[in-house]
Every structure is written in C-alpha cells, then in structure tokens.
Amino acid sequence: MGKVVVIDHPLAQAILTTLRDRNTKQIEFRKGLVRLGRLMGYEIVKSMDIETVEVETPLGVKAKGVRIRDLDHIVIIQVLRAAMPLVEGLVKIFANARMGVVSARRVEESHVPGSLDFDIEITYVKVPRIFDDDILIIADPMLATGSTIISVLRQVLKYGAPKRTIIASVIATKYGIDRVLREYSFAEIYTVAIDPEINEKGYIVPGLGDAGDRAFGGP
Numbered sequence: 001m002g003k004v005v006v007i008d009h010p011l012a013q014a015i016l017t018t019l020r021d022r023n024t025k026q027i028e029f030r031k032g033l034v035r036l037g038r039l040m041g042y043e044i045v046k047s048m049d050i051e052t053v054e055v056e057t058p059l060g061v062k063a064k065g066v067r068i069r070d071l072d073h074i075v076i077i078q079v080l081r082a083a084m085p086l087v088e089g090l091v092k093i094f095a096n097a098r099m100g101v102v103s104a105r106r107v108e109e110s111h112v113p114g115s116l117d118f119d120i121e122i123t124y125v126k127v128p129r130i131f132d133d134d135i136l137i138i139a140d141p142m143l144a145t146g147s148t149i150i151s152v153l154r155q156v157l158k159y160g161a162p163k164r165t166i167i168a169s170v171i172a173t174k175y176g177i178d179r180v181l182r183e184y185s186f187a188e189i190y191t192v193a194i195d196p197e198i199n200e201k202g203y204i205v206p207g208l209g210d211a212g213d214r215a216f217g218g219p
C-alpha cells in the first residue's frame with residue numbers, strides 16, 4: 001500500500017535549508033544532496049525486516065546481533081541529472097545495490113504556462129532485471145507535477161515487479177504525490193519536505209530552484 005514518509009530529522013531539515021538558500025553555491029549544493037541521500041538511506045533501512053542472528057566474537061563467546069536480508073536485494077535507479085548526488089549518498093548505505101539509469105527531461109519548450117503536466121523526453125533507459133524480492137528505489141530529488149516520475153515508473157516497471165517501490169525525493173508537492181499514488185497506489189514516497197505550490201513554470205514554491213542546474217552549474 002502506498003505511503004508517504006517525511007524525514008523530519010533535524011539534520012535533514014538543516015541540510016534542506018542550506019539547499020533552499022539561493023546563496024548556496026554549486027559544490028555545497030551537491031554535497032548537501034549527497035548527505036541527504038545518506039540520511040534517506042538510514043530512514044529507508046528503518047522500514048526493513050530485521051532477523052536476529054548469533055555470531056562468535058574473537059573471545060569465543062556468542063553475541064546476538066541482527067542481519068538485514070533486504071540489503072542484498074536493492075535496486076537503485078537514478079533519474080538524470082539531478083539524482084546523481086542523491087544516489088552517491090544512497091549507495092553509502094546500499095553499497096551492494098544493483099543500479100540503473102533513466103535519462104528524463106521535462107520538455108519546457110512545449111509546456112503551457114500554468115499547466116500541471118509536462119511532456120517528458122526519455123532518451124536512455126538502462127535498468128537491471130528486477131526480481132520479486134527486490135526493493136526498488138527510484139531517486140529524483142524533485143517531485144513537482146509528478147510527470148517525470150510517472151513516465152520513469154512506466155519504463156522501469158517493465159523490468160519486473162519488485163516487493164516494494166520507493167521514490168526517494170527531497171522536495172515533493174501534494175499535487176505530485178497524489179498524482180503518482182493515483183496511478184501507482186503501491187508506491188512509497190520518501191521526502192524531506194512537502195511544499196505547498198507549483199508556479200506557472202512548473203517550479204516548486206518555495207522549493208530550491210532547478211536542482212539539476214544548481215548541482216551541475218547551469219543548463
């Protein structure tokens with residue numbers, strides 16, 4: 001069943017504040033996204049099943065511990081461009097993940113001002129096979145109108161039906177979330193904030209501007 005998780009950890013909120021600040025420059029912006037990817041990884045792990053195991057320490061004594069089997073069944077898809085730094089953080093937690101790439105672009109040239117729908121141009125899809133015990137994580141820091149994520153999900157889910165489908169975003173809107181969940185009711189959306197508005201040009205308000213441009217130094 002679909003769900004929305006807002007990561008309200010003070011560190012995540014402080015990093016997001018830096019990202020929102022127009023004075024934050026490219027390197028700090030990208031570093032912030034990496035750090036949020038790592039924190040988001042921790043948050044996602046909290047939702048995984050844990051099994052109890054026993055190991056023997058060098059003292060020849062048994063110690064109880066835990067094992068997280070799901071960590072061997074993670075597929076991460078990065079939506080180019082803006083997801084690249086976020087994924088760099090996620091793989092610090094999911095080091096063993098199988099990875100894929102989707103190159104998606106909102107076609108701003110054909111966007112009708114005020115419309116909450118964009119044509120999405122997908123020019124490259126490389127996704128590993130997805131198995132039914134996998135947890136699929138699709139990383140894209142901005143979930144504005146939802147047009148991109150819906151187009152990406154349509155492509156990626158052709159590669160198999162995962163156990164869970166997680167969207168890792170940094171800022172989402174209620175409009176975008178509702179739209180995604182209407183079409184993919186099983187999706188789980190992790191985000192650091194839900195912002196109230198989308199402006200005439202399709203930007204999230206207050207938002208953080210164009211995540212791709214800010215992370216990579218312009219269009």
Ligand SMILES: O=P(O)(O)OC[C@H]1O[C@H](OP(=O)(O)OP(=O)(O)O)[C@H](O)[C@@H]1O
Pocket residue numbers: 079080081082083104105106107118140141142143144145146147148149176202210211212213
């Ligand atoms: O929910 P939506 O309204 O579809 O908007 C979200 C998309 O917009 C941005 O991509 P963009 O096309 O600007 O590409 P970029 O990451 O290369 O900048 C962002 O990275 C998302 O993929």
Ligand SMILES: O=c1cc[nH]c(=O)[nH]1
Pocket residue numbers: 082142144202203204205207208209210211212
């Ligand atoms: O506000 C927005 C909306 C879509 N993509 C961005 O990078 N920023």
Ligand SMILES: [Mg+2]
Pocket residue numbers: 210211212213
């Ligand atoms: Mg962009």
